Amino acid sequence: MKRTAAILLLTLVGSTQAHARDGFEQVRCDGDIARALAGRRGSNEPVVAIEARHKDLALKDLGASDYGRFSSITWSICGRDFMVLEDNRTNIVKDVLEMPPHSKASPVFEGRCKLGGKPMPESVVAVLREQGGQDDLPAEAAWQVDEKAVKFVKMPTEGLLCPRDGITEPGAQP
Known part of the structure; x- marks a missing residue:
């Protein structure tokens, strides 16, 4: 009986640690x-x-x-x-x-962007450059979310514009 109680106690302690x-x-x-x-x-x-x-x-x-x-x-x-x-x-x-440094003036974005004026099929994580009320903002740094490999892939920012509605930075959206 004591042995069974000891095993039960060890199992309970072990499962509590695993849960944590x-x-x-x-x-x-x-x-x-x-x-x-x-x-x-x-x-x-x-x-x-x-x-x-x-x-x-x-x-x-x-x-x-x-x-x-x-x-x-x-x-x-x-x-x-x-x-x-x-x-x-x-x-x-x-x-x-x-994430690189970000702020209200350089907010974090997550969502779909346009590259060279064309919608991208992949999701993007980026730090954008605020430009006084424009709907689409240029990226200072960006990563494509490779949904098959479940990885971030660094991407060039040339011609990359992302909509303001994907900004996740607190206080960055009007």
């Missing part, structure tokens, strides 16, 4: 954050629980977009912003992008 795993265990502010996240399993528990568990990382969920098979999730980690592509079936982080 969320992909941020290996992240250190002074380390390679993108590398520490890639290949890790995310968590389906409430974001407030994950943020509370990682106060040392100043972790904050900044929002997410669903692509069907995977999601892009933006996190503030150690004062820097990272976008992760996470498989929706397995919760495995497939790719991580550290």
Whole structure:
């Protein structure tokens, strides 16, 4: 009876620790954050629980977009912003992008853009250059979201214009 109780107790403790795993265990502010996240399993528990568990990382969920098979999730980690592509079936982080500096004048965008005046079939993540009320804004830096490989692919910004309605920067839209 004692042996059965001990096994049950160890199983319960082990499952509690497994539940607390969320992909941020290996992240250190002074380390390679993108590398520490890639290949890790995310968590389906409430974001407030994950943020509370990682106060040392100043972790904050900044929002997410669903692509069907995977999601892009933006996190503030150690004062820097990272976008992760996470498989929706397995919760495995497939790719991580550290966002370049951005602001109201250089907002983050996620969605469909035009390249050379033609609509792109692929989604784009970009930092745009605000230009006084124009509907389409030029990109300062951009990555195509390769939906088959679930990866970010750096792309040239020449001729790339993205609509204002895809801006995700708080306070950047009129």
